[in-house]
Amino acid sequence: MKIGIVCYPTFGGSGVVATELGKALAKHGHEVHFITYSQPTRLDFFNTNLFYHEVDIRTYPLFQYPPYELALASKMVNVVKYEKLDLLHVHYAIPHASAAFMAKQILKTEGIEIPVVTTLHGTDITLVGKDPSYEPVVTFSINESDGVTAVSDDLKKDTYQHFKIHREIEVIPNFIDLERFKKQKKDHFKTAICPNGEKLIVHTSNFRKVKRVDDVVKIFFGLRKKIPVKLLIVGDGPERTKTEGLCRELGICDDVRFLGKLEAVEEVLSVADLFLMPSEKESFGLAALEAMACEVPVISSNAGGLPELNINGVTGFVSDIGDVDDMIEKSLHILAEANLPTFKSNALERAKQFDVTAILPLYEAYYEKILNNRLQKVKAPSMG
Numbered sequence: 001m002k003i004g005i006v007c008y009p010t011f012g013g014s015g016v017v018a019t020e021l022g023k024a025l026a027k028h029g030h031e032v033h034f035i036t037y038s039q040p041t042r043l044d045f046f047n048t049n050l051f052y053h054e055v056d057i058r059t060y061p062l063f064q065y066p067p068y069e070l071a072l073a074s075k076m077v078n079v080v081k082y083e084k085l086d087l088l089h090v091h092y093a094i095p096h097a098s099a100a101f102m103a104k105q106i107l108k109t110e111g112i113e114i115p116v117v118t119t120l121h122g123t124d125i126t127l128v129g130k131d132p133s134y135e136p137v138v139t140f141s142i143n144e145s146d147g148v149t150a151v152s153d154d155l156k157k158d159t160y161q162h163f164k165i166h167r168e169i170e171v172i173p174n175f176i177d178l179e180r181f182k183k184q185k186k187d188h189f190k191t192a193i194c195p196n197g198e199k200l201i202v203h204t205s206n207f208r209k210v211k212r213v214d215d216v217v218k219i220f221f222g223l224r225k226k227i228p229v230k231l232l233i234v235g236d237g238p239e240r241t242k243t244e245g246l247c248r249e250l251g252i253c254d255d256v257r258f259l260g261k262l263e264a265v266e267e268v269l270s271v272a273d274l275f276l277m278p279s280e281k282e283s284f285g286l287a288a289l290e291a292m293a294c295e296v297p298v299i300s301s302n303a304g305g306l307p308e309l310n311i312n313g314v315t316g317f318v319s320d321i322g323d324v325d326d327m328i329e330k331s332l333h334i335l336a337e338a339n340l341p342t343f344k345s346n347a348l349e350r351a352k353q354f355d356v357t358a359i360l361p362l363y364e365a366y367y368e369k370i371l372n373n374r375l376q377k378v379k380a381p382s383m384g
Helices: 013-027 068-083 093-108 135-144 153-162 187-193 213-224 240-250 265-269 286-293 324-335 340-352 356-379
Strands: 002-006 031-036 050-054 087-091 116-120 147-150 169-171 199-204 229-234 256-260 274-277 298-301 316-319
Touching: 002 013, 002 068, 002 093, 013 031, 013 050, 013 087, 013 116, 013 286, 013 356, 031 068, 050 068, 068 093, 087 093, 087 356, 093 116, 093 135, 116 135, 116 356, 147 153, 147 356, 153 169, 199 213, 199 265, 199 286, 213 229, 213 240, 213 274, 213 324, 229 265, 240 256, 265 286, 274 286, 274 324, 286 298, 286 340, 298 324, 316 324, 324 340
Parallel strands: 002 031, 002 087, 031 050, 087 116, 116 147, 147 169, 199 229, 199 274, 229 256, 274 298, 298 316
Antiparallel strands: none
């Protein structure tokens, strides 16, 4: 198949999943064309089946804001036409699904039928999509897609609950490449951070309010009163300054390190004992899955799709959003020497169920289904 993938080229979950999916499809023999405004952070060109098409965004005095959606739709039209794509797969509803609809209508006038698959990732539905300014466009774009997938049962339910969707939504979970995300021998790194054998706590996020990074610091502060611990925080974003201020206020700066954005996050996860994800909203929890693949148990909130991934009492524990005391208590249980090896082992076994080799065939089968549906519609005799 020749597949066009449209995504945000950032460290966010939707961009990461879209890029890793494209790479996996290319390795499996498909021709994959990425269409976005800059090269995705995880995209490499070691496979001859991978192509990147940059969206050219031009500004004119007339426009207060660059018309990205129009530029994206035009680029999709060009790539579909000249690369002879079989299917477009757009990740994140806004503005990719609506731009794809526009491209689809333009191509139809030239006798080209291109099916569009839209994957819903989370905040495009739970946050942005519910905004009255965007809701009609989100609803229309989803219903006009030829296929729709969601990364968790919870997100699927949320979409049906808040939007008038008459399309069937297929749940295809996020995935991980276990060849990359696995526990590595980094003893020297662990010794440098935890010279006295402290337990190492890790959190990764984009520091948005919904990630509740302040809760991460509060949980760590509670643990630190009970056992020797260190905290590594990976990522960057709007709440970082506030979080650093909280660390100073609590007097724990010597035991907390902010590492900023890291490409090789698996190296940090390889030396971690516990991963914290107390998010207010989380459609799936890709960062938690990455930790589990590196044999790190997870303490998470019960938000969104997290309970589907983090099995309570097995791979870690889930607590109510904002229940810091409960998260501290459950963290101490996991970190106890008698319990930690079992939780680590369980985390890895759970992660294996989301290996890319298990999830990729689900996407391939879904693409085939959408293409077959399109063929049947074309072949169907017109009435009258």
